[in-house]
Amino acid sequence: MSIKWTGSGPELLLRVDRNRPEPxxxxxxxxxxxxxxxxxxxxxxxxxxxxxxxxxxxxxxxxVTECYAQLQAEGYLVTRGGSATRVAAxxxxxxxxxSPPAALAGPTAPVGIDFRPGVPDLSSFPRERWSRAxxxxxxxxxxxxxxxxxxxxxxxxxxxxxxxxxxxRGAAADAAHTVxxxxxxxxxxxxxxxxxxxxxxxxxxxxxxxxxxxxxxxTAGLDIVAVPVDEHGVDTGALAAxxxxxxxxxxxxxxxxxxxxxxGRRQALIAWAVARDATIVEDDYDAEFxxxxxxxxxxxGLAPDRVVLLGSVSKSLAPALRLGWILCPPRLSxxxxxxxxxxxxxxxxxxxxxxxxxxxxxxxxxxLRHMRTRYAVRRAALVDALGRYxxxxxxxxxxxxxxxxxxxxxxxxxxxxxxxxxRRSVALYGISGYLLDPPERRASPARxxxxxxxxxxxxxxxxxxxxADLLRGG
Amino acid sequence: MSIKWTGSGPELLLRVDRNRPEPxxxxxxxxxxxxxxxxxxxxxxxxxxxxxxxxxxxxxxxxVTECYAQLQAEGYLVTRGGSATRVAAxxxxxxxxxSPPAALAGPTAPVGIDFRPGVPDLSSFPRERWSRAxxxxxxxxxxxxxxxxxxxxxxxxxxxxxxxxxxxRGAAADAAHTVxxxxxxxxxxxxxxxxxxxxxxxxxxxxxxxxxxxxxxxTAGLDIVAVPVDEHGVDTGALAAxxxxxxxxxxxxxxxxxxxxxxGRRQALIAWAVARDATIVEDDYDAEFxxxxxxxxxxxGLAPDRVVLLGSVSKSLAPALRLGWILCPPRLSxxxxxxxxxxxxxxxxxxxxxxxxxxxxxxxxxxLRHMRTRYAVRRAALVDALGRYxxxxxxxxxxxxxxxxxxxxxxxxxxxxxxxxxRRSVALYGISGYLLDPPERRASPARxxxxxxxxxxxxxxxxxxxxADLLRGG
Numbered sequence: 001m002s003i004k005w006t007g008s009g010p011e012l013l014l015r016v017d018r019n020r021p022e023p024x025x026x027x028x029x030x031x032x033x034x035x036x037x038x039x040x041x042x043x044x045x046x047x048x049x050x051x052x053x054x055x056x057x058x059x060x061x062x063x064v065t066e067c068y069a070q071l072q073a074e075g076y077l078v079t080r081g082g083s084a085t086r087v088a089a090x091x092x093x094x095x096x097x098x099s100p101p102a103a104l105a106g107p108t109a110p111v112g113i114d115f116r117p118g119v120p121d122l123s124s125f126p127r128e129r130w131s132r133a134x135x136x137x138x139x140x141x142x143x144x145x146x147x148x149x150x151x152x153x154x155x156x157x158x159x160x161x162x163x164x165x166x167x168x169r170g171a172a173a174d175a176a177h178t179v180x181x182x183x184x185x186x187x188x189x190x191x192x193x194x195x196x197x198x199x200x201x202x203x204x205x206x207x208x209x210x211x212x213x214x215x216x217x218x219t220a221g222l223d224i225v226a227v228p229v230d231e232h233g234v235d236t237g238a239l240a241a242x243x244x245x246x247x248x249x250x251x252x253x254x255x256x257x258x259x260x261x262x263x264g265r266r267q268a269l270i271a272w273a274v275a276r277d278a279t280i281v282e283d284d285y286d287a288e289f290x291x292x293x294x295x296x297x298x299x300x301g302l303a304p305d306r307v308v309l310l311g312s313v314s315k316s317l318a319p320a321l322r323l324g325w326i327l328c329p330p331r332l333s334x335x336x337x338x339x340x341x342x343x344x345x346x347x348x349x350x351x352x353x354x355x356x357x358x359x360x361x362x363x364x365x366x367x368l369r370h371m372r373t374r375y376a377v378r379r380a381a382l383v384d385a386l387g388r389y390x391x392x393x394x395x396x397x398x399x400x401x402x403x404x405x406x407x408x409x410x411x412x413x414x415x416x417x418x419x420x421x422x423r424r425s426v427a428l429y430g431i432s433g434y435l436l437d438p439p440e441r442r443a444s445p446a447r448x449x450x451x452x453x454x455x456x457x458x459x460x461x462x463x464x465x466x467x468a469d470l471l472r473g474g
Numbered sequence: 475m476s477i478k479w480t481g482s483g484p485e486l487l488l489r490v491d492r493n494r495p496e497p498x499x500x501x502x503x504x505x506x507x508x509x510x511x512x513x514x515x516x517x518x519x520x521x522x523x524x525x526x527x528x529x530x531x532x533x534x535x536x537x538v539t540e541c542y543a544q545l546q547a548e549g550y551l552v553t554r555g556g557s558a559t560r561v562a563a564x565x566x567x568x569x570x571x572x573s574p575p576a577a578l579a580g581p582t583a584p585v586g587i588d589f590r591p592g593v594p595d596l597s598s599f600p601r602e603r604w605s606r607a608x609x610x611x612x613x614x615x616x617x618x619x620x621x622x623x624x625x626x627x628x629x630x631x632x633x634x635x636x637x638x639x640x641x642x643r644g645a646a647a648d649a650a651h652t653v654x655x656x657x658x659x660x661x662x663x664x665x666x667x668x669x670x671x672x673x674x675x676x677x678x679x680x681x682x683x684x685x686x687x688x689x690x691x692x693t694a695g696l697d698i699v700a701v702p703v704d705e706h707g708v709d710t711g712a713l714a715a716x717x718x719x720x721x722x723x724x725x726x727x728x729x730x731x732x733x734x735x736x737x738g739r740r741q742a743l744i745a746w747a748v749a750r751d752a753t754i755v756e757d758d759y760d761a762e763f764x765x766x767x768x769x770x771x772x773x774x775g776l777a778p779d780r781v782v783l784l785g786s787v788s789k790s791l792a793p794a795l796r797l798g799w800i801l802c803p804p805r806l807s808x809x810x811x812x813x814x815x816x817x818x819x820x821x822x823x824x825x826x827x828x829x830x831x832x833x834x835x836x837x838x839x840x841x842l843r844h845m846r847t848r849y850a851v852r853r854a855a856l857v858d859a860l861g862r863y864x865x866x867x868x869x870x871x872x873x874x875x876x877x878x879x880x881x882x883x884x885x886x887x888x889x890x891x892x893x894x895x896x897r898r899s900v901a902l903y904g905i906s907g908y909l910l911d912p913p914e915r916r917a918s919p920a921r922x923x924x925x926x927x928x929x930x931x932x933x934x935x936x937x938x939x940x941x942a943d944l945l946r947g948g
Contacts, residue, residue: 026641033644033775074644074771075740088741088776122617131612134824138605143596146792147928167500170507170548182656186818193693219667219816266549267562297548301507302562318620320823342693343817344660349794350608351822454621 016057024059028067036076036087047077047085112425113463117256117403117451118315121378124371125318129363130354137353145349151341152333153180153325154352160359161325165311168365169287170297172304177333179326179340180347183319184283185216187310187326188248190343191281192220194335195246200279204244206234208256208434213248226436229254233261236268245278251299253286256434256449258397258405266299273306279329284311286401288368289375295400305329308336313355315402315453316368323347323355375402381457382450382464389468402453405431407445409473414446421467428467490531498533502541510550510561521551521559586899587937591730591877591925592789595852598845599792603837604828611827619823625815626807627654627799628826634833635799639785642839643761644771646778651807653800653814654821657793658757659690661784661800662722664817665755666694668809669720674753678718680708682730682908687722700910703728707735710742719752725773727760730908730923732871732879740773747780753803758785760875762842763849769874779803782810787829789876789927790842797825849876855931856924856938863942876927879905881919883947888920895941902941 014035016027035041047053050064057064068085071077078088145154152158157180162173181187192203200222205213207226217224225242228235233254239247249269251261261269273280282299290296300309304327312324328336340346358364379398386393386406394407408417414430421428431447448471452460464471488509490501509515521527524542528535542559545551552562619628626632631654636647655661666677674696679687681700691698699716702709708723723743725735735743747754756773764770774783778801786798802810814820832838853872860867860880868881882891888904895902905921922945926934938945 022641029644030641033771037646037775037778070768070771072737073767075737075744075773075776076771078737078741089745119621122620125617125620127612127615130824131609134608134612135605138601138608141601141794143599146596146599146794147593148788148793167496167504170503172511182818182822185816189817216816260547263546263549263552267552270549271563293547294544296544297507297550299549301511302549304511314622319622319819320615320620322818322820322822342659342690343663344656344796345793346796348656348796348822348825350604351825 014053014057016059025063025067028057028059028063029070032067032071033074033076041087043087043089045087047087049084111422111427113455113459113466114427115429115448115450115452115455115463116427117429117449119451119454120315120318120402121371121374121454122318123454124374126363126367129358129367130317130321133354133357134350136357137350141349141353149346149349151179151346152337153178153347154349154356157352157356158325160356162327164359164364165298165309165325165327169284169295169309169311170301171309171327172301173309173327174304174330177328177330179328179333179336180352181324181326181340182322182344182347183312183314183324184310185212186322186343187312187324188213188216188281188283189220190336190339191308191310191326191328191332192217192222193339194332195279196221197335197339198332200246202242202244202246203281204239204242204247205436206249206254207436208431209248209250209436210255211433211436214436224436229257229259231259233259233265234269236265236272239269240272240276245276246281247278248281248283249299250283250285252284252290252296253397253399253401255283255285256397256403256405256431258399258401258403260296260399261299266302269299270303270306273303278306279332280307282307282309284309286315286403287311288316289372289402290400291372291376291379292399300327305331308332316364316371317358321351321355323351375453378402378452378455378457378460379404381460382452385461385464386471389465390471392472403449403451406448406450406471408447408471410445412446412473414448417446417448417467417470420470424466426463426467488527488531490533499537499541502531502533502537503544506541506545507548507550515561517561517563519561521561523558585896585901587929587933587940588901589903589922589924589926589929589937590901591903591923593925593928594789594792594876595845595848595928596792597928598848600837600841603832603841604791604795607828607831608824610831611824615823615827623820623823625653625820626811627652627821628823628830631826631830632799634830636801638833638838639772639783639799639801643758643769643783643785644775645783645801646775647783647801648778648804651802651804653802653807653810654826655798655800655814656796656818656821657786657788657798658784659686660796660817661786661798662687662690662755662757663694664810664813665782665784665800665802665806666691666696667813668806669753670695671809671813672806674720676716676718676720677755678713678716678721679910680723680728681910682905683722683724683910684729685907685910688910698910703731703733705733707733707739708743710739710746713743714746714750719750720755721752722755722757723773724757724759726758726764726770727871727873727875729757729759730871730877730879730905732873732875732877734770734873735773740776743773744777744780747777752780753806754781756781756783758783760789760877761785762790763846763876764874765846765850765853766873774801779805782806790838790845791832795825795829797821797829849927852876852926852929852931852934853878855934856926859935859938860945863939864945866946877923877925880922880924880945882921882945884919886920886947888922891920891922891941891944894944898940900937900941 014031054061054064079085158175158178162175165171165173202223204227205224206229227239300307309327392409397405418428429449488505524538528538553559632649632652636649639645639647676697678701680703701713774781783801866883871879892902903923
């Protein structure tokens with residue numbers, strides 16, 4: 001049943017249909033709201049009497065009265081005394097209601113083979129195991145843990161993580177000073193804010209390094225100062241010269257150069273932190289995947305009162321889980337937990353239960369061992385493909401993780417290589433995106449950061465073959 | 475096998491045991507790390523030769539050599555040229571390694587019956603349904619969505635939420651301007667930061683209101699100004715007088731007074747926002763649970779370009795899920811999504827899939843209907859118990875949600891009532907905890923905010939009976 005109804009404005013079509021699943025009242029309310037919002041019913045316009053509208057639509061008068069009362073309660077309609085119901089003045093259409101939705105992302109060329117660094121093998125996510133762990137979590141979680149939880153995180157998971165990090169990362173982990181977070185990006189925000197609360201104003205970062213660090217620091221109210229990375233890791237002399245009292249590092253596998261922090265540098269860093277009363281924020285990036293030896297223990301284990309250790313399951317399981325941890329120096333843990341409470345009142349409890357289950361049962365270890373083998377094969381495929389198709393290219397940073405740095409022949413134009421490869425549907429990433437120096441001061445040779453974690457050996461080989469002439473500087 | 479070994483420091487006990495599940499090398503490494511960290515092996519101290527230690531422990535020399543190399547790579551040990559291996563200078567024990575862990579919470583008396591507001595019935599969480607939805611999510615999620623996702627949230631969930639909010643909340647919801655977040659607290663942070671980015675400096679808040687709002691605003695770099703709430707909701711005249719260009723409201727069921735925002739106030743608010751180019755942040759608190767009529771549609775539907783709608787599953791499913799949504803005015807959505815990206819790079823994908831499944835299948839609606847009935851029974855139990863045991867108490871704010879405000883007889887000392895009740899294991903919450911005025915300016919009568927969502931009818935009745943003499947002003 002529908003009516004065409006001409007008020008002072010444009011013709012209005014109201015439709016209700018007994019064959020649709022929604023109740024008639026809901027249909028009529030929706031139609032009126034929509035008409036008011038879209039401006040088809042203008043502010044001040046008088047509505048038909050409930051009796052007239054009910055008759056025209058073939059519905060009960062009570063239904064129309066309820067409808068009008070509802071929309072009046074919501075502020076769409078006004079009824080003053082015994083006079084007619086009118087469209088409220090406030091219910092004007094939004095200015096840009098008709099504009100198309102904002103583009104959510106810029107246009108991008110289609111990518112066939114994507115060497116994006118930092119993405120693990122997404123197809124290896126242990127769906128069945130995780131699903132089972134979640135099922136157990138849903139079954140076993142006590143009801144009183146389904147409310148607003150401990151901002152530090154679930155105590156059981158913190159115990160399990162602390163034990164795991166002591167065993168596998170050589171960390172001096174104490175569950176009381178472990179805070180569960182939503183992955184690395186959040187962990188970093190919480191720590192930077194807690195440091196800002198302690199009076200820190202400047203944080204030193206690695207250069208080249210993660211380009212997001214500048215905006216992450218700014219959001220926490222901090223400035224950054226860039227410290228160069230050489231083949232032994234961050235330059236500790238240059239760090240000391242900055243006067244900064246906090247530094248953000250990726251010791252296990254520097255992002256992006258792939259360098260492992262050298263033993264002497266580790267000691268120099270700790271000595272610096274102790275002498276300056278400074279804090280080292282250790283991003284335990286790629287720590288789980290080391291090929292030539294056992295993973296090097298975390299810096300945190302050397303000086304737990306000076307080092308914050310940030311870790312996550314983004315590389316070990318999947319980024320989409322958004323779960324991580326922060327081992328805090330005792331003085332900092334309350335501040336970090338306070339920031340976590342402000343940020344989101346604590347991480348989801350069922351996911352925390354599932355992770356505790358996975359680690360405790362040994363599946364997490366087994367999965368890591370399995371992935372280490374898998375990444376070793378992909379790493380070999382990259383070395384092999386580069387050796388075969390582009391032997392001029394020097395590869396570095398392969399001791400750990402799942403990205404490497406390819407140094408292109410002298411004189412190669414990094415940006416031109418990236419753009420030409422993109423036209424062949426191969427996504428490459430130049431190191432210049434990681435350089436914090438102003439472009440005019442850069443004299444860095446052309447280098448590519450090649451992520452191979454989420455590519456099959458065949459895709460790696462095909463991808464390198466497809467752009468080999470570009471890599472050779474051709 | 476173990477050795478007692480006396481260096482220049484205290485006697486050292488190193489133990490390895492072939493019957494333990496960990497490999498011998500891991501045991502020895504762990505024991506050495508622990509001894510260095512605890513100061514039992516002091517900086518500079520010389521370690522036994524690998525040959526001697528291997529002999530004493532009954533392990534291969536290679537194992538000890540590997541162990542030393544690992545700890546050297548980690549910075550615990552130093553080996554210079556051909557000389558002996560020593561404990562590194564940097565590896566000093568943390569200053570407060572021996573101090574007990576910080577207390578995580580202050581001492582609290584045991585609580586038998588807790589009238590804490592804002593907690594839903596945790597025992598009604600649909601474990602089985604949610605578990606099934608998660609299982610389907612684990613099975614169905616495409617691998618490429620397991621990486622770093624869209625900071626706006628999963629597009630499918632945003633479509634489902636927008637349709638749901640249009641249908642159930644009368645919202646003018648557009649998936650393109652919907653951002654998924656980790657519950658209300660995070661949503662508010664993201665919005666306040668985005669508003670600060672637009673030049674907003676002061677946000678008006680309801681008084682009484684959530685005491686967390688002051689610190690939430692401060693974290694986003696904003697000041698707050700308190701606006702009184704009367705029996706029709708927030709005082710719009712007082713709001714206009716503040717000069718603020720943003721206001722944070724709970725129109726559906728004011729927290730804590732329980733007032734529903736009156737139609738005239740709704741229109742005055744929209745008129746104010748349009749005239750001042752201001753933003754209304756609508757916390758859709760308790761909106762799902764209305765007892766005397768259908769839920770009143772969201773203010774957002776009246777003016778989607780002026781109102782941000784914040785909602786979550788904390789009241790409808792469980793706070794522990796940490797899932798919510800933000801309907802943004804089009805101009806604000808990119809800024810909110812940018813803040814979400816900085817905060818945690820997007821919410822967990824599997825949880826988003828599960829929520830989309832629950833809403834799409836109709837289980838979410840059915841659960842809400844079921845809970846509305848359940849809360850109506852608890853609400854009746856509260857009214858009944860107060861009527862029976864403390865008829866002097868006036869109850870307000872019962873039109874929606876699962877908390878009410880009990881006004882105590884004149885002259886009652888609110889704090890004394892709360893403290894005396896606590897000694898009887900009944901947790902009550904006075905309105906004074908929600909007042910933003912300085913204490914010396916408060917002339918508010920004694921009121922209690924009684925949450926009944928997470929209490930059985932019997933517990934409600936028993937709780938009120940146990941403190942009835944206190945409520946009667948006795």
